[in-house]
Amino acid sequence: MSALFDLIVIGGGVNGAGVARDAAGRGAKVLLLEAGDLAGGTSSKSTKLIHGGLRYLEYAEFALVREALIERERLWAIAPHTVWPLRFVLPVSEGMRPAWMLRAGLFLYDHIGKREDLSATRTIRLKRDPAGKELLPGPTHGFEYSDCWVDDARLVVLNAKDAARKGAEIRTREAVTSARRDRDGLWQVMTGQGTYRARAVVNAGGPGADDVAGAMGRKPAFGVRRVRGSHIVVRRRFGHDRAYILQLPDTRICFAIPYEGEFTLIGTTDADHDGPLDQVEASEAEIVYLIEAFNANFADPIARTDVVYSYAGVRALVDEGEDRPEAATRGYRLSLSAKSEGAPVLGIYGGKITSYRHVAEEAVDMLGTRLDCLAKPAWTADAPLPGGDFPKLAQPILVRELQADYPFLSEAEALRVARAYGLDAVLWLGEAKACADLGRDFGCGLSEAEVDYLRREEWAQTAEDILWRRTKLGLHMSVEQQAGLEEFLAG
Structure with missing residues (x-):
């Protein structure tokens, strides 16, 4: 007889690891299955930010931004080693969004998300500020505001470690080949290495969520729009430790961020991705786009030969028919199978790394309506991740x-x-x-x-x-x- 788990989580990205941690902490017997390495896909290919998403205010995503800003404070508190504050410089450029619009957006950004210890927005005169000396002539003033930086892949690993410490079994490089409910109504999940049974399954496949649904004999509950975000890395360009958020003529924004001490990270793009998920790379056109975006703003230009590294990740966005990929919602949707079907399966569609903890909590709460072992109080909002049990300013x-x-x-x-x-x-x-x-x-x-x-x-x-x-x-x-x-x- 194959092993029986309360919950099998398919997918070892940030959402899957977060669900495994939350469920294991409520006392469930949990198995996480990941086809490759933890954070091997999207969750290690982000812009490395824990942020509300300032530009999402333009799309009236107020609830999404508020939730993300609240989570920004929580994640800094529970993982102060791998999440830390970062100040962003936003120049006011002629022909772009006007100063009054940026000021209004930053006022909302400072006040709708329960900001506590992060510094507030301030106006800066770029001709006097060291940040202005890096820019091309033009902008005379701008704004400086707070968000947080994260080592994204380590955030995933820390969640998996905590899940394991609470009894979860973590199996990497074990791909799910199929899953079906058996005669007892339980899920039977097959991999190349074995067969496992579960009272419930979570599909946390990210951009591969529709593939996981297919392996389970199900139609995806939501359409998944695969949007590629690419980044380039160059040697350190700035004489200070602040990041820049730059407005571009096509209305997109671009970040230039201090990275790993000796480098600057530049990104990101938004391009629909139609290729395989195991071959995701920044295209030459995207690399050129990011170089040109940088050079349109900074006095010390970069060339193609300055790019020492590039990477790309595919975001799994809920497809609601938007014309442009950057306009697709960064919100998430959860889908729980009908009670009449038998053992439940819950699918996670969309979302962003900043909101992963809340997504996991909501997912486990939903499963708790069907599994008594999960019908326990949520606990992760204040519980430190491994190694993070110290004050967030320390x-x-x-x-x-x-x-x-x-x-x-x-x-x-x-x-x-x-x-x-x-x-x-x-x-x-x-x-x-x-x-x-x-x-x-x-x-x-x-x-x-x-x-x-x-x-x-x-x-x-x-x-x-x-x-x-x-x-x-x-x-x-x-x-x-x-x-x-x-x-x-x-x-």
Whole structure:
């Protein structure tokens, strides 16, 4: 007889990991199945922002923005190591949205979402402010406002880790091939490695949600519009630590964001994606578009040869027939099967990373109307994610404490470790007194002890898992250093 779970979650992106965490914390026996690596798709290819979405106000998405702004505060509080504040500079450019419109939008942005410790919007004179010196002549003033930055892939892993600590089983690289209700009315879920039974299933397939529905013999409850968002990375361009949000002539916006200390992240695009989901790359046209967007605003232009890395992710947006992909709603829809069908299946369609916790909570609440084991109070709004049990303003203190306890860490290394692991860094740093105590040094601060921890506790298997999702050290390491890690993992 195959194993019986209360809930099987299909999809190891941020929504799937969030649901697994919430359900496991309510006492359910949970299995999460992911065809690839955790956050292997969209959830590691975002713009890395926890934000309300200032531009969504233009589309009258007031409820969506308010919910996201409330979640922004909550996520900063429960994951202060991997979520942190970032100030954004918004120049007022001639021929674009007028100053009064931007000021009104930012007033709403500051006041509809229960902003607490984040700094309020202020007007800045660009000729006097260091941020203005980076821009081409033209804009004389602008606004500076707050949002938050996140290491998106680590947010997913932290949710999966907490789910596992609460009893969930996490299985990566195990694709679902089919699922059907059996004679007892329970779900029977088949993979290449085994068969599992469940009292309920959640389809958290993201841009592949319609494919998952098909494997379950069901029609998708909502149309999914696959919209590709592409980004480019260049060497650091600015002499300050603020980001820019830029207005473009086609009415879109573009971000230029400090990234990984030594780089600047530029994005994003909105393009309908008709290709396979396992081959998602920034097109040459999108790369050129982002270069031109940057050069239309900044005094120090970039060329194609300055792009050191590019990536693209496919957003799963609810298709409501909008003409332009950027106008498609970033809201989400939940679909629960009829009680008469037997064991329930709940589908998650759309959404954005900022709202994942609330999406998961609402999904588990809905399932709680059908499964007694889930009919318990919601709990995730105030519960720290692994390593995040410290005050949200104390990240700099944590960095200093890491350097005090492990003086062989440089300031940059301590910051990376603090933001990735928080208080859990000690689980692999242990009693180390020198770098040599952590085993082999793969370069850029990546040690054998950290690699072993990532394989043992965070489901990492390949160099790509480690260098581009569990860490972003792939940006920093040489080809030879990356090859050394691959050789070690294969040995």
